[in-house]
Amino acid sequence: MPTEQITIETARGYELAGSLELPTGLVRGAALFAHCFTCTKQSKAAVEVTRALARQGIACLRFDFTGLGGSGGDFGRAGFASDVEDLVVSANHLCERFGGQILLIGHSLGGAAVLAAADMIGRDRVAAIATIGAPADVPHVLGNIKGDLDAIERDGSGEVTIGGRAFHLSREFLDKTRAIDLPAEVARLKLPILIAHSPTDGTVGIENASQxxxxxxxxxxxxxxxxxxxxxxxxxDAHFVADMIAAWGARYIPMRQDWPLPEKGVVVCSGNGKFGTEVHTPSHRFVADEPRSYGGDDTGPTPYDLLLAALGTCTAMTMKMYADRKGLPFEGARVAVTHERDHGKDCDHCEDEGSQVQALHRTITLLGDDLSAEQRDKLIEIADKCPVHRTLEGHLHIHTVHED
Structure with missing residues (x-):
């Protein structure tokens, strides 16, 4: 997916570092992802979920909470309340950029944070909320801290270890983290909620999901x-939950009705990234791109892939139509097509000496053991008569007009 690196200024005067995963084509909506306790926006869940949503046409922002990753501020003094503040300012940024309501998604403590932040962001701006492995008891996360919390309460601050990393925590951090009653916050929400949790989660037990x-x-x-x-x-596991949330979220951010679905032919719209485009037919949409080796994002087939696919699919369909009409014991076909840019073996088609001749190589494998040799020969003959084959070998003219 095309990824845009952004910064978001907070009311406290420092910046949050974010990565905005953009759809290759047009944007149908936006989502905000909150990472787990002491993780960063580069956690596996954050990357996989945001990119899965982008594949569905939903721009998704993941960012580092205060004092983590590339974000400014002091993690040791921030606490849960600061995470909520970070989510509010990030959600406002998304809404101002893309308009409409957004999805809120959070992993672990980030899931608790999105639930707590929803009302502060505003119900007019939040379409739905999804959580992954979220604790029902926010102070539960303090149990993952290795250090003398009583000493921090007494002295005002102290050194601790969280997930093998050293942090300096303040009494303020502990107080802010203990102050939230999450089930009460959830009960007040009037928004669609998806709760994803593992019954084998050894860090945040499944009973949290039940609550x-x-x-x-x-x-x-x-x-x-x-x-x-x-x-x-x-x-x-990351792919699974990402795809589930993307499919569920699409229900609450429906397809825009003003997209350019043509009455006939196709419409191609330039998208995000360097080469990415979105193709619209009267009833379908998909993306095309270039591979990373050519500077693209590899989010869809290349233009030549689509050209070869047109010949291959038309070939298979034409043979199937003929076999059905004639009642042949045909079980299908595999059609492999490749493109050769400089075809020098057979220049019978050259009109001018030295001109470049390109060629498409098609290999057809017929399926069906009961086909006779005569029937197989006829099907191959029919393959050469498919409409796309005739178009490519005919005298094709391309007329271009300019519209303002």
Whole structure:
């Protein structure tokens, strides 16, 4: 996905570092992702979920909370309340840029934060909320801190270790983290909620999901991430939850009705990234791109891929139509097509000496053991008569007009 690096200024005077994953084509909506406790925007869950949403046409922002990753501020003094403030300012940034309502998505403590931030962002700006492995009891995260919390309460600050990393925490951090009653916050929400949790989560137990689900109002949904660990370190688990949230979220950010679906032919719109484009037919949409080796983002087939696919698919369809009409024991075909830019073996088609001749090489494998040799020969003959084949070998003229 095309990724834009952005910074968001906070009311406290420092900047949050964010990565905005953009769809290759047009933008249908926007989403905000909150990472887990002491993680960063580069966590596996953050990257996979935001990119899965971008593939669905939803621009998705992941950012580093105060004092983490590339963001400014002091993590040791921030606490949960600061995470909520970061989410509000980031959500406002997204809404101002893209308009309309956004999805809120949070992993672990980030999930608790999006639930707590929703009302502050405003129900007119939030379409729905999804959480992954979120705790129902926010102070629960303090149990993951290795250090003398009593000494911090007494002295005002102290050194601790979280996830193997050293941090300097203040009494203010502990107070802010203990102050939230998340189930009560969830009960007040009147928004669609999706709760994803693993019954084998050894960090935040599945009972947390039960408490949040019980507190939430309908419409509410639950997805079991059976076998996954808390941080979604298995990429297959990260892909699964990302695709589930993307599919669920599309229900609440519906396809824009003003997209250029033509009555006939196709419309191609330049998109995000260097080469990415979006193709619209009367009833479908998909993206095309160039590979990374050519400077693209590799988010879709190349223009030549589409050209070869046109010949291959038309060939297979034409043979199937003929076989059905004639009642042949035809079970399908595999059609492989490649492109050769400088075809020098056979220059019978050259009109001028030295001109470049390009060629498409098509290999057809017929499926069906009961086909006779005569039937196979006829099907290959029919393949050469497919409409796209005739168009490519005919005298094709391309007429271009300019419209303001």
């Amino acid at each position: 949040l689900f019980e507190a939430a109002r309908h419409p509410k949904s639950f997805i079991s991430l059976a076998g996954a660990d808390h941080l979604l370190t298995n990429v297959e």
